[in-house]
Amino acid sequence: MPSEATSAPASPPPPPPNFWGDMPEEEYYTSQGLRNTKSYFETPNxxxxxxSFLPLDGEIKGTVYMSHGYGSDSSWMFQKICISFSTWGYAVFAADLLGHGRSDGIRCYMGDMEKVAATSLAFFKHVRFSDPYKNLPAFLFGESMGGLVTLLMYFQSEPDTWTGLIFTAPLFVIPEDMKPSKPHLFAYGLLFGLADTWAAMPDNKIVGKAIKDPVKLKIIASNPQRYTGKPRVGTMRELLRKTEYVQENFGRVTIPVFTAHGTADGVSCPTSSKLLYERASSTDKTLKIYEGMYHSLIQGEPDENVEIVLKDMREWIDERVKRYGSKTA
Known part of the structure; x- marks a missing residue:
């Protein structure tokens, strides 16, 4: 009898082009009540x-300038945060940090975080002082390592540039089990900077420690722009140095600040938010600690938890807009 032909195993279907599935981008954004634009901004670095994420209808209450975390980018699921604020009536602007996503730079190399901050700040100030937005309240928003970059941007800004600061799980204090080995950093330092860009530091599997919802973990892990290599020597050295620096300078924060953290955060110590709250000189400051929540409060928690966090943020920013109103830049 003739043998039956064996068919090759079917290859898995390609992943959808966006975290929400196959719906075309413009159609999706319209369904959310906003307009999205993408562009490149030239800087000296x-x-x-x-x-940008702009509401389709209604008056714009203010502007929000968002920075993502380590290894991430402004697209994929980070934009869920951008979309939320836009649906509340805010014009939202985000940039891939230098060395991340589709921006220039060595992937996930953060050897000079002051430069990284200055590069994003150049774009944010360009928009903030443009005619459509210069008289509106303006807020800086930072998630995780983006919170550290955001605080550096604030320190680099002229007084009265920003109305307030918003942080979610900011990386101001590195957990002990995440800290880079000082002997390793010293040994690499003996190579006179040659090892600074090496992806040679231990990988602590950050994504698994950040996301509680298993379905969302799979989606986030499939981000085509996500950095999956080991941390670079210069990045870890700089994170250690700059977290210590901001801890010593929390008192320089004088504007309204909102900071949020989960008690089960395995990437950034809840102490980060607590210390900022305790040491900031601001007379208007808010600390939210969420019992049992992980690092990624908006992208990675179950929906019911996400709604709690977003409700608190919306109430806070809407109240600050009413309280401080428009200003002349």
Whole structure:
């Protein structure tokens, strides 16, 4: 009898082009009540990939300038935060940090975080002082390592540039089990900077420690722009140095600040938010600690937890807009 032909195993279907599935981008954004634009912004340090999220209807209450965390980008699921604020009536602007996503730079190399901050700040100030937005309240928003970059941007800004600061799980204090080995950093330092860009530091599997919802973990892990290599020597050295620096300078924060953290955060110590709250000189400051929540409060928690966090943020920013109103830049 003739043998039956054996068919090759079917290859898995390609992943959808966006975290929400196959719906075309413009159609999806319209369904959310907003318009999205993408562009590149030239700086002395290289090009930044930037995005805007603008409400389709209603008066714009203010502007929000968002920075993502380590290894991430302003697209994929980070934009869920951008979309939320836009649906509340805010014009939202985001940029891939230098060395991340579609921006220029060595992937996830953060050897000079002051430069990284200055590069994003150049774009944010360009928008903040433009005619459509210069008289509106303006807020800086930072998630995780983006919170550290955001605080550095604030320190680099002229007084009265920003109305307030918003942080979610900011990386101001590195957990002990995440800290880079000082002997390793010293040994690499003996190579006179040659090892600074090496992806040679231990990988602590950050994504698994950040996301509680298993379905969302799979989606986030499939981000085509996500950095999956080991941490670079210079990045870990700089994170250690700059977290210590901001801890010593929390008192320089004088504007309204909102900071949020989960008690089960395995990436950034809840002490980060607590210390900022305790030491900031601001007379208007808010600390939210969420019992049992992980690092990624908006992208990675079950929906019911996400709604709690977003409700608190919306109430806070809407109240600050009413309280401080528009200003002349």
């Amino acid at each position: 290289g090009k930044l990939f930037t995005q």
